[in-house]
Amino acid sequence: DAGETVHVALGDRAYDIRIGRGALDEAGASARALGARKVGVVTDANVARAHLPRVMESLKRAGIDASAVTVAPGEASKNLGTLGEVVDHLLAARIERGDLVLALGGGVVGDLAGFAAAVLRRGVRCLQAPTSLLAQVDSSVGGKTGVNSRHGKNLIGAFHQPSLVLADVDALDTLPEREFRAGYAEVAKYGLLGDEAFFAWLEGAHEGVFGGGPERIEAIAASCRAKAAIVARDELERGDRALLNLGHTFGHALEADVGYDGSRLVHGEGVAIGMAMAFRFSAALGLCAPDDAARVERHLAAVGLPTSAKAIPGGVSGADALLDHMRQDKKVEGGTLTFILARGVGHAFVARDVDPAKVLGFLEREL
Ligand code: NAD
Ligand code: ZN
Numbered sequence: 001d002a003g004e005t006v007h008v009a010l011g012d013r014a015y016d017i018r019i020g021r022g023a024l025d026e027a028g029a030s031a032r033a034l035g036a037r038k039v040g041v042v043t044d045a046n047v048a049r050a051h052l053p054r055v056m057e058s059l060k061r062a063g064i065d066a067s068a069v070t071v072a073p074g075e076a077s078k079n080l081g082t083l084g085e086v087v088d089h090l091l092a093a094r095i096e097r098g099d100l101v102l103a104l105g106g107g108v109v110g111d112l113a114g115f116a117a118a119v120l121r122r123g124v125r126c127l128q129a130p131t132s133l134l135a136q137v138d139s140s141v142g143g144k145t146g147v148n149s150r151h152g153k154n155l156i157g158a159f160h161q162p163s164l165v166l167a168d169v170d171a172l173d174t175l176p177e178r179e180f181r182a183g184y185a186e187v188a189k190y191g192l193l194g195d196e197a198f199f200a201w202l203e204g205a206h207e208g209v210f211g212g213g214p215e216r217i218e219a220i221a222a223s224c225r226a227k228a229a230i231v232a233r234d235e236l237e238r239g240d241r242a243l244l245n246l247g248h249t250f251g252h253a254l255e256a257d258v259g260y261d262g263s264r265l266v267h268g269e270g271v272a273i274g275m276a277m278a279f280r281f282s283a284a285l286g287l288c289a290p291d292d293a294a295r296v297e298r299h300l301a302a303v304g305l306p307t308s309a310k311a312i313p314g315g316v317s318g319a320d321a322l323l324d325h326m327r328q329d330k331k332v333e334g335g336t337l338t339f340i341l342a343r344g345v346g347h348a349f350v351a352r353d354v355d356p357a358k359v360l361g362f363l364e365r366e367l
Contacts, residue, residue, distance in 0.1 A: 004221040008141065008228040010235060013161045017141060017224045019217060023168035024129060027055050027102065028062030031127060034163055036100040039127075040090040041068040042113035043104040044077065047131050050174040055104055055129070067093040071112065075260055078108050078147045080156065086116045100125050100163070106132030106179075107139035107267075111157070114145030118160035128162040132175055133183025134268060136167040137190075137223035138244075142231040152328060153252070153260075159236060167224070169217055181304055182268025184209070185247070185275070187219050188303075190226040192275055192296060193246045196346030198222055199299070206303050242350045246340040247275030253325035254309060257316045264313050272305035273312075278348075281362050282341045292344050309367055319363035323356065 003020020018026070031039050039059055043052055048070045059066035069089040071077040090101060101124055103113035110128055117126035130140035146157020172180060187209070191199025208215030227244070234241040251267070251274030258264045279293035297307045309316050316322065326337060337359060341351045 006224040017165040028058035038099040044073040047105040118158040125163040131171040185268040185272040193348040250274035250277040256325040276307035
């Protein structure tokens with residue numbers, strides 16, 4: 001349980017991801033090591049209740065002048081109005097160029113606070129302290145920040161790499177089980193997209209990952225290594241980074257279809273269904289073996305994740321509506337549909353120009 005450090009090799013913007021037990025207690029020492037005098041913490045009400053006092057104490061112990069702003073939990077806080085409030089708070093707290101914004105929370109807080117840091121005084125440094133599994137393995141790493149628009153998710157944002165990521169695995173103890181499971185979909189994603197050995201390891205180790213054994217740190221570290229490698233190769237998503245969207249074209253369409261109603265479908269659940277669909281679609285196109293798709297379904301089901309749109313409470317609208325959502329996804333360029341498909345477990349690839357008629361036929365059989 002010693003913890004691990006993963007390095008993100010991005011030249012003069014390189015940074016470390018420190019994964020371990022009690023990492024939040026190092027927030028103060030870390031902020032000091034980065035040379036900050038003041039830290040503006042951004043968090044949400046759930047995370048504040050469980051973890052903010054510990055972080056504020058750590059900052060004070062290190063002699064840092066710290067203040068905190070707490071937003072409402074949930075995706076609805078990723079909007080321009082809340083961004084304005086956060087930025088105003090940081091300005092009132094006199095956070096300056098050499099100081100730090102500390103994002104304490106899940107992916108919502110990470111994206112919002114990261115974007116606030118990107119635009120505050122044209123850019124101050126950000127320390128990401130992810131507290132959800134999804135944020136620890138995905139959103140806190142790689143520098144994508146932003147908020148939603150009424151025209152769609154994540155349409156307003158910036159690339160702003162953090163200066164450090166502190167992933168405290170103990171913080172996951174207070175995360176609701178459903179959120180942990182949803183985050184696990186992104187863990188499995190790294191195996192499915194590029195690392196068959198990791199996926200095979202997860203097939204045997206998932207009980208330890210869920211139970212909080214040493215496998216949990218290992219799974220998080222392996223996920224961060226995978227994401228760090230992809231981000232270092234393709235920071236701005238001109239190519240390979242798109243592989244991280246495995247399961248997301250279908251998943252986002254499902255999320256949009258239920259109106260982002262988290263009581264029916266949270267992001268990771270949509271990704272789980274989307275990954276199962278991507279493998280079934282790949283099998284239907286003759287790209288991978290039907291056994292590969294069955295293997296993906298088996299593992300996701302073993303951890304309690306859904307693998308079919310039929311599992312969504314209340315159901316979804318229909319094949320045409322889902323296809324429309326996919327066309328509106330920002331990954332669609334010039335009207336062509338891009339999917340992440342697979343030639344097998346661990347062998348995903350970017351498929352541009354997928355025939356919409358084939359997608360529609362597949363969706364009709366799925367629903
Ligand atoms: P979230 O931030 O809403 O967190 C989920 C829920 O768990 C919230 O209610 C939150 O208050 C609560 N929570 C978080 N940590 C907790 C803890 N330790 N104890 C108790 N409660 C806790 O959602 P998420 O799933 O973490 O992130 C989803 C967001 O991440 C989406 O907005 C998505 O667009 C974004 N995202 C961004 C990237 C990226 O590269 N920037 C990648 C993937 C996802
Ligand atoms: Zn995702």
